[in-house]
Amino acid sequence: MSAYLSRLIRIQPTLNPRITPFTSAIRRQSTMSSPPTVTKTATCLCGSVSFTSTGVDKGSVLCHCSNCQKFGGGPFMHNTRLIQAENKFTRGEEILKKYEDRDTKNGNVLERYFCGNCGSPMMFKSPNTPGLVVLQSGTLQEQQQPRFELYGENRHGWIPDLTAKKAKM
Numbered sequence: 001m002s003a004y005l006s007r008l009i010r011i012q013p014t015l016n017p018r019i020t021p022f023t024s025a026i027r028r029q030s031t032m033s034s035p036p037t038v039t040k041t042a043t044c045l046c047g048s049v050s051f052t053s054t055g056v057d058k059g060s061v062l063c064h065c066s067n068c069q070k071f072g073g074g075p076f077m078h079n080t081r082l083i084q085a086e087n088k089f090t091r092g093e094e095i096l097k098k099y100e101d102r103d104t105k106n107g108n109v110l111e112r113y114f115c116g117n118c119g120s121p122m123m124f125k126s127p128n129t130p131g132l133v134v135l136q137s138g139t140l141q142e143q144q145q146p147r148f149e150l151y152g153e154n155r156h157g158w159i160p161d162l163t164a165k166k167a168k169m
């Protein structure tokens with residue numbers, strides 16, 4: 001076996017299949033005239049709400065803003081962004097509830113959607129950015145490594161940098 005091959009085999013097991021490599025996403029986009037779309041399925045904890053969102057994948061981000069901390073009930077939120085997106089409900093559209101968050105850091109109104117039965121945070125939309133759907137990554141089967149962080153100045157000191165940018169170095 002050549003030295004090159006044995007090196008390649010040694011490297012392979014370290015690749016994490018759950019993480020979509022950022023570079024291959026860029027390559028896909030630059031070789032096609034219209035950007036590729038993906039379909040993601042979001043389901044809440046109790047299963048009452050389920051929908052698919054189809055759009056152009058803009059990757060996931062961590063948001064450390066205090067509103068996301070409260071809404072998500074954790075130290076930050078992990079959000080997956082699609083643009084030019086369309087939602088199709090399998091079930092539970094009538095159960096979904098909306099909270100209009102008007103006290104955001106950038107001043108935009110953020111519509112925060114959650115299951116009216118179990119309370120799972122599911123999605124953000126904003127009238128300021130039509131076509132943008134931000135899915136709460138915990139509702140999805142596959143969760144991407146975040147590309148960058150929002151409001152990093154709010155990040156708790158005990159949380160390391162989890163973004164793809166730094167992790168590659």
Ligand SMILES: [Zn+2]
Pocket residue numbers: 044045046047048049115116117118119120
């Ligand atoms: Zn639910």
Ligand SMILES: [Zn+2]
Pocket residue numbers: 063064065066067068069
């Ligand atoms: Zn936020």
